[in-house]
Amino acid sequence: MDEIADAAELSKGTLYLYYKSKEDLYLAVMMRGMDVLYEIFSRVLSADHPTLKTIANLGEAYYEFFKEHRNYYRMFYFFENPQVHKQVSEGMLQTCAGHNGKVWAIIIDLINRGIEEGVIQEDIDPKQAAVILWATSNGLMRQMDREDTYWSEAMGVNLEDALRKGHAMILQAMMTEEAKMKYHEMIA
Numbered sequence: 776m777d778e779i780a781d782a783a784e785l786s787k788g789t790l791y792l793y794y795k796s797k798e799d800l801y802l803a804v805m806m807r808g809m810d811v812l813y814e815i816f817s818r819v820l821s822a823d824h825p826t827l828k829t830i831a832n833l834g835e836a837y838y839e840f841f842k843e844h845r846n847y848y849r850m851f852y853f854f855e856n857p858q859v860h861k862q863v864s865e866g867m868l869q870t871c872a873g874h875n876g877k878v879w880a881i882i883i884d885l886i887n888r889g890i891e892e893g894v895i896q897e898d899i900d901p902k903q904a905a906v907i908l909w910a911t912s913n914g915l916m917r918q919m920d921r922e923d924t925y926w927s928e929a930m931g932v933n934l935e936d937a938l939r940k941g942h943a944m945i946l947q948a949m950m951t952e953e954a955k956m957k958y959h960e961m962i963a
Contacts, residue, residue, distance in 0.1 A: 796862060796863065796864065798862045799863055799867040801850070801853060802853075802854065802863060802867050802870075802871055803867070804850065805847070805850040805851065805853065805854055805871070806870065806871060806874045807847070808844060808846075808847025808848070808850055808851070809871075809874040809875060809877075809878060810874065811844055811847060812837070812840050812844075812847075812878055813874070813877050813878050813881070815839070815840055816833060816836060816837075816878060816881045816882075817881070818836075819832045819833050820881060820885070825894075825958070826885060826889045826892055826894055826895075827889060827894050827895075827946065827950065827954060827961060828958075828961065829885060830885055830886070830889065830908075830946060831942060831943075831946060831961060833881070833882060833885070834908065834912060834939075834942040835939075838935075838938060841916045841919075845920070848916070848920075852917075854871060854875075879905060882905040882908065882909075883901045883902055883905050884901075886899065886901035886904050886905060886949075887901050889949070893951055893953065893954070894950060894951055894953075894954035894957075894958070895949045895950060895951065895954070896949060896950070896951055904945075904949055907945060908942070911938075911941045911942070911945060912938065912941075912942070915934050915937055915938045916938070918934055919934045919935070919938075943961070946961065
């Protein structure tokens with residue numbers, strides 16, 4: 776906190792007026808990343824595309840966020856650690872939950888819209904589907920972040936290609952038979 780206060784040209788006491796701990800400050804910066812991601816997702820939603828294409832575009836947008844805002848992406852790991860939650864103020868946790876919830880709502884609402892339109896199977900749980908998409912994306916992007924060379928050189932696997940194929944497979948599994956026929960180019 777001393778170094779941060781110096782860099783911000785504030786007293787340490789002033790810094791503590793705004794942030795209860797260094798973890799709170801870290802999460803405040805992380806929430807800026809969530810806001811960037813939310814804006815990127817909002818732009819994808821504003822485009823006039825069919826629901827399934829919009830879902831696919833969100834996956835691409837998340838990958839672009841990963842590539843262009845790698846430090847923010849890495850900060851998301853920090854929030855996932857349960858030990859961090861014990862060191863963060865209740866107010867900051869609630870604020871983070873609100874920012875996080877806005878991003879999740881975009882995805883969940885979009886999957887619900889697909890169900891209502893009849894392009895996503897009605898027995899799909901939108902929250903589970905959103906988590907599956909997120910987990911697949913994060914699992915592969917974390918490997919890209921840490922061990923991309925290993926996967927490409929030792930295993931002969933292009934993780935970017937695997938990410939896109941993974942998204943397509945999940946989307947195909949969620950689609951109704953009618954949607955598969957209508958949007959076959961998306962899952963080919």
